[in-house]
Amino acid sequence: ETGVTQSPTHLIKTRGQQVTLRCSSQSGHNTVSWYQQALGQGPQFIFQYYREEENGRGNFPPRFSGLQFPNYSSELNVNALELDDSALYLCASSPRREGTEAFFGQGTRLTVV
Amino acid sequence: RKEVEQDPGPFNVPEGATVAFNCTYSNSASQSFFWYRQDCRKEPKLLMSVYSSGNEDGRFTAQLNRASQYISLLIRDSKLSDSATYLCVVNPISGTYKYIFGTGTRLKVLA
Numbered sequence: 001e002t003g004v005t006q007s008p009t010h011l012i013k014t015r016g017q018q019v020t021l022r023c024s025s026q027s028g029h030n031t032v033s034w035y036q037q038a039l040g041q042g043p044q045f046i047f048q049y050y051r052e053e054e055n056g057r058g059n060f061p062p063r064f065s066g067l068q069f070p071n072y073s074s075e076l077n078v079n080a081l082e083l084d085d086s087a088l089y090l091c092a093s094s095p096r097r098e099g100t101e102a103f104f105g106q107g108t109r110l111t112v113v
Numbered sequence: 114r115k116e117v118e119q120d121p122g123p124f125n126v127p128e129g130a131t132v133a134f135n136c137t138y139s140n141s142a143s144q145s146f147f148w149y150r151q152d153c154r155k156e157p158k159l160l161m162s163v164y165s166s167g168n169e170d171g172r173f174t175a176q177l178n179r180a181s182q183y184i185s186l187l188i189r190d191s192k193l194s195d196s197a198t199y200l201c202v203v204n205p206i207s208g209t210y211k212y213i214f215g216t217g218t219r220l221k222v223l224a
Contacts, residue, residue: 042214
């Protein structure tokens, strides 16, 4: 196991609602990245947090936001949910900002109805 | 052109076969390269990093060709348990952990 845990594992929300997903990074890892994986696609980079600050963002609208806490755990918040937000949301932690492998949690499967 | 391109497959091969996957990337300044394996409805798991000199881990061999901007993965003596989707991953930007994933190549090893 990678030591990266995500909660919840499954979630069903209604269009227009807001959702918060959580991630506990592996011990000793100060960098957390979030990815969205739609069915049949590779994961798409949402953003990265390094030492509590956003350190890069993909092509996602501002209604996708995040936080990293002093213990390096992280949250992903999505406002005004749309049907297309239905996907597997993956959190990855790594010991440095770059150049090393990322280790993924088991993901949160979000369904928007 | 997609930043990272893979043949989606599926590749259906008999047990014991050798199978090769290729992946091309568009950003010549890309820094790091990886192969991840993803089982159905599970998270991606690191299979191996890809180095310029090539690297081997048991039945798996990865190669990087910077001049042609492609990465390859060779699996020898395929096992049923190798059935999965193989994701090519590129880190194109120094100083950030933005990974660009290919769409993945599906492999099914048949008994």
